[in-house]
Amino acid sequence: MAAFGTWLILGPARLIKTITAIPKNANAISTAMGKAPTPELQIEVELRKMFPLPFFPARKLYVKPEEIILPFPIAPPPAKNLTPADLRQIRLEEEEEKRKYREYDNNHIMTRPFRYASQEFFLLFKAIGRTWHREGFVKVGVKGSNYKMDVTGGWALDGGRALDRLVKLKSSF
Numbered sequence: 606m607a608a609f610g611t612w613l614i615l616g617p618a619r620l621i622k623t624i625t626a627i628p629k630n631a632n633a634i635s636t637a638m639g640k641a642p643t644p645e646l647q648i649e650v651e652l653r654k655m656f657p658l659p660f661f662p663a664r665k666l667y668v669k670p671e672e673i674i675l676p677f678p679i680a681p682p683p684a685k686n687l688t689p690a691d692l693r694q695i696r697l698e699e700e701e702e703k704r705k706y707r708e709y710d711n712n713h714i715m716t717r718p719f720r721y722a723s724q725e726f727f728l729l730f731k732a733i734g735r736t737w738h739r740e741g742f743v744k745v746g747v748k749g750s751n752y753k754m755d756v757t758g759g760w761a762l763d764g765g766r767a768l769d770r771l772v773k774l775k776s777s778f
Contacts (some may be wrong), residue, residue, distance in 0.1 A: 617737060621745065621754045622653040622663060626670075626771060648673060648771065650747055666747060673772040674746035679756060715728030746775075 628644030650666040650673070687695075710717060735741050741757035761768060 613736065616739070617653055618655050619752045620653040620655075620742075620751075621650055621752050623649075623651045624754075624768065625649045625651070626767075633691075646670060646771075650752070652752065668748055670771040671773060672748050675769070675772055676717045676745075676775065677742060678769045678774060679743075679761055681764065682767050 618695045625648070627648055627649055629647045646669075648670055649669050650668065652666070654663050656660070710720075735757075739753075741755060742753040743756050744751050745754045746752075756765075
């Protein structure tokens with residue numbers, strides 16, 4: 606039981622909360638030319654607090670984009686080339702499905718709690734599985750140290766393509 610408890614307690618250790626690209630010297634003003642120099646890009650990696658202690662801020666790392674290594678691209682591979690007519694047809698079909706689901710949901714009010722309870726139990730069991738198996742996390746190298754990043758439950762700008770363009774990709778580190 607001690608081993609299982611340790612496994613659960615150390616789960617949030619070294620977990621990345623946010624990754625933000627910020628300019629390094631955006632506020633510096635060059636007095637010689639009267640204009641600001643071109644800002645250098647740096648990445649702010651904010652780590653999630655392992656223990657929720659008040660008055661202690663989360664740890665932040667400021668690194669160059671070259672110092673972050675991803676094992677594989679976060680963005681999914683591009684889909685097959687679809688014509689604008691195909692994309693429009695797919696969008697119309699999705700909107701029709703959403704309309705039918707909303708209509709069904711509004712017409713069957715008495716069974717709504719059971720449908721949503723089923724969805725919530727499914728999400729609960731998926732979360733328990735993620736807790737025990739650590740699935741959905743990717744090891745990210747930052748300045749030679751390994752951290753964990755959630756790739757299934759998180760949000761990424763442009764589907765992850767923005768991060769893929771900034772950092773290095775490496776198969777193993």
